[in-house]
Amino acid sequence: MTGVDRDTVSVGEFEFECGESIDDLQIAYEAYGEFTGDNAVLVCHALTGSQHVADVDRSAWSRDDTGVDEADEDADSADSDEKNGDSATAGQARAWWNDVVGPGKAIDTSDYYVVCANVPGSCYGSSGPASDGPDGDPWGTDFPPVTVGDWTRAQRRLLDALGVGRLHAVVGGSVGGMNVLDWARRYPDDATRIVVVAAAARLDPQCLALDAVARRAITTDPDWNGGDYYGQPGPENGLALARQLGHVMYLSKSSMAQKFGRRSAGRDAHRETFPTDPAASFFPYRDVESYLDYNADNFVDRFDANSYLYLTRAMDDFDLREGYDSDADALAAFAGEALLLSFTADWHFTTEQSESLAEAFRASEIPVAHHVVDSDHGHDAFLVEPENVGPPVADFLADGVEGRAVTDTAVESDGGTDTEFAPVHSSLFSR
Amino acid sequence: MTGVDRDTVSVGEFEFECGESIDDLQIAYEAYGEFTGDNAVLVCHALTGSQHVADVDRSAWSRDDTGVDEADEDADSADSDEKNGDSATAGQARAWWNDVVGPGKAIDTSDYYVVCANVPGSCYGSSGPASDGPDGDPWGTDFPPVTVGDWTRAQRRLLDALGVGRLHAVVGGSVGGMNVLDWARRYPDDATRIVVVAAAARLDPQCLALDAVARRAITTDPDWNGGDYYGQPGPENGLALARQLGHVMYLSKSSMAQKFGRRSAGRDAHRETFPTDPAASFFPYRDVESYLDYNADNFVDRFDANSYLYLTRAMDDFDLREGYDSDADALAAFAGEALLLSFTADWHFTTEQSESLAEAFRASEIPVAHHVVDSDHGHDAFLVEPENVGPPVADFLADGVEGRAVTDTAVESDGGTDTEFAPVHSSLFSR
Incomplete structure (x- = not known):
């Protein structure tokens, strides 16, 4: 199958980290490309994103005819609504990472089987406050509180249902990057490579x-x-x-x-x-x-x-080191390689936070590259600069931290804690 | 008189910049110290500040007995409410710059006659939406829109009523600093020295x-x-x-x-x-x-x-260069000296914005010093770091830009546009 698989599956009874359970957790997802056994890539969406990562079936490349439900597409979008979008689909809701995911793109759906699931608690088809509860009315605030860990566990259940065991990679941006970190901590043997884009081990108090x-x-x-x-x-x-x-x-x-x-x-x-x-x-x-x-x-x-x-x-609750002595300790069992991407003008998740995370990987002797993108765009850079995000992600998925377009802040140092940023800015925030 | 003069004066009919007039503009003010003809200092308050700059009549120094109306004091405060204040007056509203203004302090009310007026549009006794309109009910949104220029013109009228012509200095922080800049632009011969603290020529779009x-x-x-x-x-x-x-x-x-x-x-x-x-x-x-x-x-x-x-x-509307070709042009007629204070972690009004303002003064050959304080405190630094604010302000009021504690970013350069910041930070925002 070379097109898109859009579906909602029931993963059965689900106990949330808070201790409350629901009888039947529904997970809405999209999957692109063909699963060959070792080519699965899970993509984790950002706060208000959805499972609709790519417009695969709209591209000229696709011969699939699952059809596009325009009404449904209007309900999907990403964190970055553009008033004056410059893509061909401007004026209607777009797949949130369409410039990065698709046939021939950085996360190439000709090579990889790409899955993205709407997280529990969201509103794009997975169970959440707006979905129907046991009495047929929307749960509202009776829905159990959710955590990033619940997202990860629900994604694991979905992948089990899809017949996917070990993942080639888990990739995500913003709080989706926290979701990725939780994968590395919770299921350290389940992914060969992880890509954490514009994220951090925890949110800062601001x-x-x-x-x-x-x-x-x-x-x-x-x-x-x-x-x-x-x-x-x-x-x-x-x-x-x-x-x-x-x-x-x-x-x-x-x-x-x-x-x-x-x-x-x-x-x-x-x-x-x-x-x-x-x-x-x-x-x-x-x-x-x-x-x-x-x-x-x-x-x-x-x-x-x-x-x-x-x-x-x-998002606020996520803290990588929770239950561990340190971030490094929380990651220590992870058996794969990690790519961290950060953007110099991002003040939501800063380059410094990514560097601190890189040091945690290094301290646990996990192969890691912290690739810093010099950008004016702020946090949105991970969505609006596919030309800078795509190459390191593509090369890392193919070749790990040795990938050609992958750079690392520690390259000039001994690989320890005394690292240099490249580039260094006189002011990250006011640029 | 060595204590405090708290009063509200009517300055008569007042036409706002929007073109609307009110019959009787009331200005509430406080004045400290004794006017000797050439020692008047106007202090301009910040957004939600008041005329209550200093607790002069509470200090041991003061023998004045005008009395403190506690109920009234509770209504006065500054931009920085402290949950766990460490001053002797913590737990009740405090004068907003009591650590900087008062007898023996940086703006020494033993030497200077210090006046602060509540700006029109505010709610601490001057005319504004909450004060009574012509029909005896509060104006509400029938009160004319106000501008920083209206504040300056109202302050000029108040000073006329108090018998103060030329000022020794105008000092203000945050939007109060914009108020100071408007003084320099609007009444370029009326102040010998101006102090612009944590302000800018205009607000940035963020x-x-x-x-x-x-x-x-x-x-x-x-x-x-x-x-x-x-x-x-x-x-x-x-x-x-x-x-x-x-x-x-x-x-x-x-x-x-x-x-x-x-x-x-x-x-x-x-x-x-x-x-x-x-x-x-x-x-x-x-x-x-x-x-x-x-x-x-x-x-x-x-x-x-x-x-x-x-x-x-x-505040949003203020733009120094409005009606001029440039900031430098707007300031060109100012006949005095200027001190600009900025704080490295301030992202409301950045050090870069102050430096840009310093360059405008330099371009118009006005003596200026841009004194950068290395601080973690953000914008609040101008209120909570009196130990860093006081010395340059005191020395500038006494000796101008040559004042001992006054430093300038241009000192290492030729005084032109190719200036160096001191200190330089790798990241202003994330510190």
């Missing part, structure tokens, strides 16, 4: 704070109604605010300066979707506001507010 | 974005009610969110890591002040959340939501 503010925005919206809002409009204002905060975290000062500056927006339409003070009319409605308002409105249409609460809690 | 999200949090709170909420609880949830965003902007990654880490809070009390999802109980309530929740609740008690809208709009 990001914890912003996530907490985002949740408070949702839960203090009266329309949240304790999480019981299905069939009604729901906490659209709160979810819009949460998304706007997320969006600011995904960009950098430099990318925002380049993209928006202090320019006024050409049109006021989006300002009219929520109340403003009359004084607003004296001041410009800026491009940056218009962009955030536009994307927030789109997001509210595609994402469930309770899922936002659940998934940010999982 | 901060514009966060301010816009904060305003949207307020205006989408149903209790905002179009700005007509006086006599009712008002948009407490929205204002709390706005404050929490502000707070994150005032701190740095490093200060948050040091102050909170990922620790759980000792107590859950503040979490119970707003709705949360049941899943919250499975996860820790972290110190950083508790801190933000606690301070947000305090802020809601002391600040008016409409004022928050008005003052952030004024």
